[in-house]
Structures are given as structure tokens and as C-alpha cells.
Amino acid sequence: MARRNLFQPPPPPSSADEVAAGELKPRFPNTGAMSGVKSTLKDLSSNAVREIPADLIEEDGPRDRLAFPDSDVASLAASIKEHGQQVPIMVRPLADKPGRYKIVYGRRRLRALQSIGLAARALVRTLSDEEAILAQGQENSHRLDPSFIEKALFAAQLSDNGYDQPVILDALAIDKPMLSRMTKVARTIPETVIHMIGSAHGVGRRRWEHLADKIKDSNADLVQIASDLGLDKIPTSDDRFARIVDAISRSDKAASPTKSSPHMIVSDDGKTFAEVKDSPRALTVKMSKVDTPEFTQWMLDNAEVELKGLYEAWKSDQKFG
Template identity: 30%
Template sequence: MAEGRRGLGRGLSALLGEAEEGAEGATATGGVAGEGVREIPIELIYRNLEQPRQYFSEADLAELETSIRDKGVLQPILVRPSRAQPGQFEIVAGERRWRAAQRVGLKTIPALVRELGDNQAFEIAIVENVQRSDLNAMEEARAYMALMGRMGYTQDQAANSVGKSRSHVANTVRLLQLPHPVQEHVLNGRLTAGHARAILASDDQERIAEQVVARGLSVRDTEALVRAKAAGPKKASGPRRAAKDADTAALETDLEDALGMSVDILDRGGAGELKIKYATLEQLDEICRRLTRT
């Protein structure tokens, strides 16, 4: 079972390779039935609504558009004949190329036509996307969950299907535990998968995510921020804490939010001490950097 499922990923590469080899000798046959590589009018092709990739970077599309304008579409997209709309085709793999070709103004696009069932097309679409290094981590997590839900796969079976390790699938699916606003940050590229995994360890995930985005923190800084929050502020004991006025307590909170570190202000009639507790050397470097900034 494992070998058969893992072979699907390699089979997809071979399938697309076959399309590339056959593209040079392909002729324009429009919507004629049958399998093979052909030039198909772009208006006869429509996107797959179950496409795992929902976010298309404008920069990536612009780069691909430039490449297509200069060299044409080098690799055919993969489509299947539409069952609902005869003479039309649904994209199985290659939506980004199709989008960029439209932006260039091409009338046709090379496509490899294959007769595929719904589940087979669904699985191939996911395999093709997750094997690309630039797939958004949240889209990848949702793709694994959809694959397991629709096909009834375990994490092991899903991993074999896409040619990834089980631990990779498990760790990626964990990102779905993040609150929706944090997932949106990942989906839209404001947070990376590394940021998201670090934030998972926090019990105040939305607040941490907002601080990371607002301050442009690195993954390493995010991990340090989460550790500092988990350690909690080491402030005065109960009676001493209660003696602080509301303004001082509010200022401590503001400084902690800004620094991501524990802050203690001891005010004695306008004079006193400001204590900042750091949990890592990186946080100490950040304090020094801020204090010496000119």
C-alpha cells in the first residue's frame, strides 16, 4: 500500500514529463475528444474549485508572466474533459500557468488531456501542489486535511500519497489548530510556517501573532517572545503589586507588549527603578540595540 501510494508522486512527475516531451509535436485540435497534448483555447478551460492553492502571489504571477511572454508556456498544464460542460476542460494541475497565460493575452495554451475520475483528479491536484516548495504552509495543511477527509486516509497514508514523511504531515496539520486570524496571516504571507509553529506554543496566539506582524519579528525572535511570555512577569509580591497605581501598571503592560519581555517599574514619588528581565541573549542584544540607537 505504501509503495503504491508513494508512487503516485513519482507518477505525476513522469506524467508531466511526458507532456513536456509531447508538446513540441502537438497540433491545435481545440476541444476534440481523446487524450494527449494539444493547444486548447484558454476560454474553454476553467479552474478546479477544489484546487489546494488559493493564494497566488502577485510577484510570482508577474515573474511567470514575463517568462511566458519571452519564451512561451514551456510545460503544458494538466486538464481533464469536463463532465458538466462538454467541449470544455477542468484544470487538474497548472492553474498558475493558465492565469499567467491569460495575463499575457494568449489565446491558447498547451495542455495534456487525461481522463480522470473525481478522486483521482483531486489527489493528483494535491500531490502536484504540495510537492512544490512554494506552496503556502496553511494551504498545505488544509490540503492534507482535505485529502484525509475525502479519501479516508490516515496521516501515514496521506504522507505516502504525497511523498512526504508522516512527521511532516503531522506537524503541518497542527497549524490548523491556530485561530482563524492567525491562519489568515500565514495564508497571506505575513507569517511563515516557522512563525506559525513558534506561535503554536503560546497560550495567547492571536496577540503574539499581531505583535510579530506589527514588529516584523524573525522566527528566532518570535520563539524568544513566546518563551518570555510563557515565563511570565516576575513582579512584586501581592501587596507590593497592589500598591502600584493604575498608570504605572498600565505603563508596565505597554512596555512588556513593546519589548516582549518582563518589565517591573518601582516608583517612589517620581524616582525609582525600571527592571527589564530578558530570557535569552537575543533579547539582551535587542535591549542594547534599542538603548544605543541614535
């Protein structure tokens, strides 16, 4: 079955042929005052754009955009004031609040209309939560595409709000591997920091994933680092992203101990038979197959037994102080 196109008007009432065939029986005659009532009801269920006071429209629900800059809202408000609202928003009635509506898409336009006190030109649709999310995603596919991080946050919000995976995939027009990548980034990077950075349209998936990986491997307080950078003074979100990455790298470098030189182990007869290297993540023992090939092979054959013996000796030392 084809998916319902949420941007098309509902199908018109059954034709006269269907009525004549007995498939649909008219309840009222098409004459006089009743005809006018029927026309009005038909208009309400059609694709007609209605004017709704902006203060009757609520904005809560999953968002597919980060915060709008005040300058963008002011610029759009000035344009609407001069030329009118050219593109309608979409809303759906709130069943538990008669006379009030919930935004489906067009939040920036609604914010601009609210700022200048004008009613909103809106398409009114009775949609389920899933249909509303799909409409939101479809509308964005026809307009400025959200950045990767905006989509990632949107996907995480939908998941947190209990939407099924197929709905999220359809709303964002992505596949399961991409959803997994988006969710990983949105769950790893603190949302506070993402909002400090902004939409970053010039930063793609790979760079966001790289930042998420750096955060997972770091003990640094990313929120504190971002707060100390004065990001609000950096004009573009792409530059704010770059500043965050640079700060994390410098923090990790400063926190890492100076790399120690390998410790060479020399036998009584003067042969260097092993190299021990200490790092923040591992203690590595490297043995030369060139200088002491027989001993290296013996160690390979007996490593499990010898290492277990050393481990038990260490436990004994711990037990008796």
C-alpha cells in the same frame, strides 16, 4: 498492483495479435474516412497537448500553494509572451459543464495566461477527485517543493473536503505522524494569519509547531496582533513569521503578572517548614526535608486526608458566606 502513473499517456489500444486471438474484436475497418475518425479519437485519448481557452478553465478546489504575488504572475506572463508556454498545465473535463475544465495543476501558469489573454496548452485527463489530488502531489514532487505551511494547509483542506487519509498521505508523500503535526499546526494558527505571513520557505516544521504551541498557551488575539504589525510592509515571509513570533512573545510577557516572591511559612518556634509559591498556572507548596524532615514525612503520609479536610472547610465557608 502498481499505482497508476498519472503523468504517462494511457496504454495504446490492444495489438493486432490480441485482435487475432479473439481478445478484442474490431468494430470498424481501418480504411477510408472511418480510419480518420479512429485516429482522431485516439489522439484525444493520448498524451497530446491541447490548446484550451483559459477562460474555460476553473480554478476551485484544494490548493497546495498560498497566494501568488502579482509580481510573480506578471514576470511569468512576460516570459510566456516572449517565449511561449513551455510547460503544459493539466486539466480535467467537468462532467456537469460540457466544454469546461477544472485545473489539476499549473495554477500560476493559468493565471499568467489569463492575464495576457492566451489559450492554455494543457494535458486533458479524465480523473476522479482522488486521482486529481495525487496528480497534483506528484507534479509538485518534480517542481519547487511547497513550504511546510503550504503542505499543512493543503492537508487540512483535503481532510475538510472528505478525502481519505491514505489519499492525503500519498498526495503529500508523508507518513501519519507528519500528517498529524501538519494538521495540528493548520488547525491552531488562524488561516488569516498564515496568509498574512506567506509561504515562508525558510521556516521549517519545528518553528511552525513552536508558534502553534505558543498560540495554544496564549490568550492573545493573534489576528489582531498580526493586523497591527503592518506585515505588508515587511518584504519577506520569513521575516514576517519572525515578527509574529516576537509580537506574541512580547504580548504574553506583558499580560503575565509580575512573579511574586515565595511566601515562607515559619512555625512559632522559628522553623521555616514550608514555602508557598503562586504562579499563573499553579499554587505550589514546597516543604524542606532538611529543616523539618519528620514533619515533611508526616505530611507526605497524611496529605490526602489533610487536604480533603481543608477543602471541606473551604466549601463550608463558601456555603455560609
